Amino acid sequence: QKEVEQNSGPLSVPEGAIASLNCTYSDRGSQSFFWYRQYSGKSPELIMSIYSNGDKEDGRFTAQLNKASQYVSLLIRDSQPSDSATYLCAVIGAQKLVFGQGTRLTINP
Amino acid sequence: GAVVSQHPSRVICKSGTSVKIECRSLDFQATTMFWYRQFPKKSLMLMATSNEGSKATYEQGVEKDKFLINHASLTLSTLTVTSAHPEDSSFYICSANPPGQAYNSPLHFGNGTRLTVT
Numbered sequence: 439q440k441e442v443e444q445n446s447g448p449l450s451v452p453e454g455a456i457a458s459l460n461c462t463y464s465d466r467g468s469q470s471f472f473w474y475r476q477y478s479g480k481s482p483e484l485i486m487s488i489y490s491n492g493d494k495e496d497g498r499f500t501a502q503l504n505k506a507s508q509y510v511s512l513l514i515r516d517s518q519p520s521d522s523a524t525y526l527c528a529v530i531g532a533q534k535l536v537f538g539q540g541t542r543l544t545i546n547p
Numbered sequence: 548g549a550v551v552s553q554h555p556s557r558v559i560c561k562s563g564t565s566v567k568i569e570c571r572s573l574d575f576q577a578t579t580m581f582w583y584r585q586f587p588k589k590s591l592m593l594m595a596t597s598n599e600g601s602k603a604t605y606e607q608g609v610e611k612d613k614f615l616i617n618h619a620s621l622t623l624s625t626l627t628v629t630s631a632h633p634e635d636s637s638f639y640i641c642s643a644n645p646p647g648q649a650y651n652s653p654l655h656f657g658n659g660t661r662l663t664v665t
Binding site: 479481482483526534535536537 | 581589590591592593596638640642654656657658659661
């Protein structure tokens with residue numbers, strides 16, 4: 439089992455709709471969870487971090503964490519074409535940041 | 548704050564030669580830096596953890612004699628790909644965090660180095 443798993447997509451969402459990205463992780467002791475956005479040929483940029491169960495909202499982005507189910511998700515409301523990118527879920531386990539394989543998201547105008 | 552600079556951004560080298568990639572923390576001192584590699588359409592894979600003043604810690608399957616890491620100062624870590632081969636062509640990204648944030652905070656990434664070995 440991979441340490442961090444994501445659906446690789448591609449995920450296609452119409453402009454203005456809600457994009458939902460999901461991630462599961464294997465290390466039950468993990469405490470820190472992050473979502474990064476990566477445009478083609480660029481380094482990842484942090485968009486959300488979450489450390490406790492529940493929802494965390496920041497603008498159009500909402501991160502959701504369920505430690506019992508070992509599940510973390512990212513919702514993007516009012517999706518824009520500029521949101522088209524690969525979204526990487528990352529989890530800190532054993533003092534290192536482990537990434538999922540990423541979900542490629544395309545927002546269709 | 549917490550800016551990480553990586554150089555060069557792109558490099559093309561011939562098979563068998565060595566390439567050095569630099570990672571600098573510009574506005575903080577980093578006792579620990581991380582080197583990742585990303586193949587096309589794949590995720591970032593941690594290669595090694597660079598520790599200032601001591602040996603780097605390599606992940607399983609990463610050849611330490613091929614990927615030489617030097618962290619001689621608190622603001623600079625270098626990755627040297629020795630005797631490069633076409634299969635080493637990849638996107639190499641370094642990352643670091645200010646002291647006290649190394650292990651529980653998101654990392655600040657450099658802009659990456661696109662290595663192409665011909």
